Amino acid sequence: MTQSSKIGSATYELIFEDCVIPRENLLGEVxxxxxxxxxxxxxxxIGIAAQAxxxxxxxxxxCVKFVTVRQQFGKRISQFQNTQFQLADMQVKTDAARLLIYRAAQAKQDGEPNSHLAAMAKLFASETAGDxxxxxxxxxxxxxxxREYPFERMMRDAKITEIYEGTSEVQKMVVSGWMGVK
Known part of the structure; x- marks a missing residue:
């Protein structure tokens, strides 16, 4: 399949016909x-959240590298207040996503229930990456x-993180189910 993003990560269909797996190689119960x-x-x-x-x-x-060098209207783009505020918002959301990912990963490592944390981390990190x-x-x-700059590729790659391993809507279902909302 040809993808619009994640060019280095191919997707293929895998079909098993008349395949016998020895019992000692089974994952879980039949x-x-x-x-x-x-x-x-x-x-x-959690892995997709980390990619995001x-x-x-x-x-x-x-972006910081670009705006601190590029000039418009006789000033570096970084000198405009809007640019500074946008970058600050972007960093705050990204750091919040990082903390959710760390929390989910720690719970998984500690063997604690973590489905809702993994869903929260993926939901927030993937939507943050898109934004x-x-x-x-x-x-x-x-x-x-x-294509001379990495931004358009990053934007395309961010979109797929909202889709695979469950869409944002699926993550919201997991979280709301954990909350007892049915």
């Missing part, structure tokens, strides 16, 4: 594969939408 898959999602969601975090922080770092990368493109202007 007929309980869905449960095994669902529990493995927690770790995957890297995209958000990378976009901020690249931060879009703001970065906006701040750097037309250059942000060219």
């Amino acid at each position: 007929g309980k594969g869905f449960k095994v898959a669902m529990t493995s999602l927690d770790g995957g969601r 975090l890297g995209l958000a922080q990378g976009a901020i770092d690249e 931060v990368t879009r703001r970065a493109v906006q701040l750097v202007g037309g250059c942000g939408y060219t």
